[in-house]
Amino acid sequence: xxxxxxxxxxxxxxxxxxxxxxxxxxxxxxxxxxxxxxxxxxxxxxxxxxxxxxxxxxxxxxxxxxxxxxxxxxxxxxxxxxxxxxxxxxxxxxxxxxxxxxxxxxxxxxxxxxxxxxxxxxxxxxxxxxxxxxxxxxxxxxxxxxxxxxxxxxxxxxxxxxxxxxxxxxxxxxxxxxxxxxxxxxxxxxxxxxxxxxxxxxxxxxxxxxxxxxxxxxxxxxxxxxxxxxxxxxxxxxxxxxxxxxxxxxxxxxxxxxxxxxxxxxxxxxxxxxxxxxxxxxxxxxxxxxxxxxxxxxxxxxxxxxxxxxxxxxxxxxxxxxxxxxxxxxxxxxxxxxxxxxxxxxxxxxxxxxxxxxxxxxxxxxxxxxxxxxxxxxxxxxxxxxxxxxxxxxxxxxxxxxxxxxxxxxxxxxxxxxxxxxxxxxxxxxxxxxxxxxxxxxxxxxxxxxxxxxxxxxxxxxxxxxxxxxxxxxxxxxxxxxxxxxxxxxxxxxxxxxxxxxxxxxx
Numbered sequence: 001x002x003x004x005x006x007x008x009x010x011x012x013x014x015x016x017x018x019x020x021x022x023x024x025x026x027x028x029x030x031x032x033x034x035x036x037x038x039x040x041x042x043x044x045x046x047x048x049x050x051x052x053x054x055x056x057x058x059x060x061x062x063x064x065x066x067x068x069x070x071x072x073x074x075x076x077x078x079x080x081x082x083x084x085x086x087x088x089x090x091x092x093x094x095x096x097x098x099x100x101x102x103x104x105x106x107x108x109x110x111x112x113x114x115x116x117x118x119x120x121x122x123x124x125x126x127x128x129x130x131x132x133x134x135x136x137x138x139x140x141x142x143x144x145x146x147x148x149x150x151x152x153x154x155x156x157x158x159x160x161x162x163x164x165x166x167x168x169x170x171x172x173x174x175x176x177x178x179x180x181x182x183x184x185x186x187x188x189x190x191x192x193x194x195x196x197x198x199x200x201x202x203x204x205x206x207x208x209x210x211x212x213x214x215x216x217x218x219x220x221x222x223x224x225x226x227x228x229x230x231x232x233x234x235x236x237x238x239x240x241x242x243x244x245x246x247x248x249x250x251x252x253x254x255x256x257x258x259x260x261x262x263x264x265x266x267x268x269x270x271x272x273x274x275x276x277x278x279x280x281x282x283x284x285x286x287x288x289x290x291x292x293x294x295x296x297x298x299x300x301x302x303x304x305x306x307x308x309x310x311x312x313x314x315x316x317x318x319x320x321x322x323x324x325x326x327x328x329x330x331x332x333x334x335x336x337x338x339x340x341x342x343x344x345x346x347x348x349x350x351x352x353x354x355x356x357x358x359x360x361x362x363x364x365x366x367x368x369x370x371x372x373x374x375x376x377x378x379x380x381x382x383x384x385x386x387x388x389x390x391x392x393x394x395x396x397x398x399x400x401x402x403x404x405x406x407x408x409x410x411x412x413x414x415x416x417x418x419x420x421x422x423x424x425x426x427x428x429x430x431x432x433x434x435x436x437x438x439x440x441x442x443x444x445x446x447x448x449x450x451x452x453x454x455x456x457x458x459x460x461x462x463x464x465x466x467x468x469x470x471x472x473x474x475x476x477x478x479x480x481x482x483x484x485x486x487x488x489x490x491x492x493x494x495x496x497x498x499x500x501x502x503x504x505x506x507x
Contacts, residue, residue, distance in 0.1 A: 003029075003036060010042050019046040037063070037070060044076050053080040071101040075110060082114055085311060085339070087346050090114055105131050109141055112148075118347050119307050121148050139168045146178055155182050171204055173211040177394070180215035185222040192219055210239045214394040221392075221493075230497045233392045237403040246400035248410045255362070255414045257320050259421050262365040266329050275337075277344055279371055280453055282356040283364075284379035285415055286399060287389040289435040293379060294356040295464040296446055300455055304350035308357040310397070311340050316363050337370045352455070359398070361415065364422040368429060375453055376426070378419065381435035383412055383505055388491040388498060409504035 006029065013022050023046045030039040040063050047056040060077040067073065078093035091114060097107040108131040115123035128145040131138065146161035159182050165175035176195050185192065195212055198204060204212075213236030220229035261267075280297060282290045298305025315336040324332055344353055358379070360367065367374055381389075387408045395402055401411035423430055431452040438445045446461055460466075491498060 003033065007038055007042075010039075014042060014045060014049065017049065019049045022046040037067060037072070041072050041076060044073075044080070048076070048080055048083065053083050056080045069100055071097040071104055071107065074100070075104065075107045078107075078114075079110055082110065082117070085314070085343075087114065087118060087343065103134050105134055105138065105141075108134070109138075109144070112141075112144060116144070116148060118343075119309075120347065121152055124148050125152070136164075137168055139165055139172060142168065143172070143174060143178075146175075150178065150182070158182060171198065171201060171208070173198065173204065173208040173215075177211035177215045180218050185219045187223050189219075192216075195219070206239055206243060210236050210243070211394070213239060217392060224493070226493045227497075230494055234497075236394070237391060240394075241403040241407075244400045244403065246403065246407065248401065248407050251401065251411065251414060254317075254320050255418055258362055258365070259418065261320070262421075262425070266326060267333060267366065267369045275341055275371060275373065276351060277341060278352045278373055278375065279344070280352065280354045280375040280377065281360055281364075281367060282354055282377045282379065283358050283361040285361075285381070285386055285390070285412065286358045286395065286402070287386055287393065288358070288379035288381040289433075289438060290356045290358050290379050292464065293377060293433065293438075293449070294354045296449065296461050297354050297453060297455075299460045299464045299466070300450065300458050301460065302350070302455060303352045303354060303453075304348040305354045305356075306344070306347060307355075308397075309340075309343070309355045310357060311343055312336070312355075312360055312363060312367070313357060313398075315339075316366060333366070333370055352453075361419060361422075364430070365425060368426055376430045377449070377452070378430050378432050379435065380432065384498075384502065385489065385491055386435075387412065387501055387505060388494065391501070405498075405501040405504045409501070409507070412505065 006025075010022050010025055010029075013025075022042055026039045026043040026046065029036065030043060033039065040059065044056040044059050047053070047059065057077060057080045060073050060080070064070065064073050064077070074093045074097035078090045078097065081087075081090035081093065091111075094107050094111045094114060097104060098111065101107070108127050112124045112127035112131065115121070115127065125145065125148050128141055128148065131141045132145065136142075142161045142164045146158045146165065149155075149158035149161065159179060162175045162178040162182070165172050165178075169175075176191070176198070179191060180195075195216055198212055199209075213232045217229050217232035217236060220226070220232060280303070282293050282297070284290060294305050294307070297303055319332065319336075361378065364376055368376070380386075387405070390399075390402045390408055391405065393402070401407040431449065433445065433449060443462060447457065450457055450461055
């Protein structure tokens with residue numbers, strides 16, 4: 001068997017997730033044929049596949065001493081750093097790779113992904129477009145660009161690239177899902193029949209099928225066939241619940257751990273200087289208006305809207321699922337704090353920044369300890385309307401409690417319980433903003449909100465819908481419109497199907 005055939009076999013194993021086998025074979029082959037750098041590349045990719053990014057970095061750094069101009073190594077090194085959220089190092093290596101080979105598509109796409117994570121969607125758009133000039137038929141690049149354009153409010157262009165993904169692969173259901181949320185449907189829209197025909201396709205797996213169900217739920221709501229709409233929303237959620245195998249008991253344990261940790265006062269003994277940047281945390285249950293509130297605040301001339309930053313949840317989730325010696329805890333939280341502030345420095349020079357990751361409500365005690373001059377805005381909404389809005393929307397990042405009425409209701413109770421706990425501990429430091437109050441008394445509430453943030457009043461804050469910042473959430477359309485009251489009773493048309501939800505919330 002020649003080297004080319006061996007390489008092909010290893011590629012197939014890599015794609016099949018047989019990382020340990022690839023590591024064994026690639027290690028032997030890289031030693032036997034040191035001039036064949038492709039085997040080192042496969043070795044590093046296998047460690048990435050296993051989630052061992054540090055080992056991948058170690059291998060690539062060693063090889064780069066021998067081959068400093070290897071753009072593949074530089075690209076993969078950047079990718080490992082990106083997975084570790086080490087954005088500065090990731091950017092440096094991607095840019096070095098691009099300098100050596102300006103037309104290497106992998107690096108262009110990785111740069112696009114990097115800048116999307118850094119909330120720099122203009123740069124992300126630039127690199128995805130560069131990639132498509134070289135090869136216009138890469139599905140993931142077209143999808144990534146469509147998603148970026150959607151978040152920037154460039155909806156007609158986004159539609160074009162979602163359509164392109166379906167031209168490349170007609171069964172790419174995320175393309176259908178993207179299109180479904182870009183327009184208002186009528187019965188004669190031919191896309192409805194296309195999606196329904198795909199439901200008959202037995203080759204579409206459950207992961208992809210759920211996107212069709214959510215899309216059709218939205219479509220039939222548009223055309224006011226609420227019975228059919230609910231059926232598809234229910235099918236989507238049942239399928240996703242099956243795929244995630246979510247168990248509410250795990251979250252109950254974490255919430256208890258968080259409150260016990262706060263009571264232990266391990267962090268309370270720590271003295272933290274006020275950081276130069278003031279962070280405004282907008283949090284609460286999802287679908288409580290957090291995107292709109294960020295649009296309002298970030299339309300102020302002194303504020304940068306950073307969107308949903310996932311870093312704190314990544315840090316703290318790992319912390320509460322692992323064991324760390326009490327003596328090391330303060331050092332660990334110093335690292336979290338400095339890494340988060342370094343991320344903010346990377347994305348903006350502005351000193352007042354919003355972070356609207358809603359589930360940060362879990363960490364309020366930690367946030368107020370390590371960022372003492374931060375502002376906390378807790379968003380609430382009518383529980384029934386809120387729960388229905390959660391159920392009928394697809395959340396690709398976490399939010400696994402969102403797929404059954406029982407889980408939503410139980411999670412709502414966890415939310416209420418921990419918020420009572422935080423309010424007892426930080427009485428005057430949490431600004432409560434109710435969605436219905438904001439809609440009905442918008443000017444009054446917005447002025448109080450800006451005052452709480454210790455910002456001078458600007459009329460811009462009333463015209464938040466003119467804000468050009470990107471919106472990467474399911475609210476990308478609503479948050480670009482002036483305040484309207486249609487959303488206050490979104491459940492009204494589905495009332496007859498929501499008895500179980502109502503009972504779960506009351507129980």
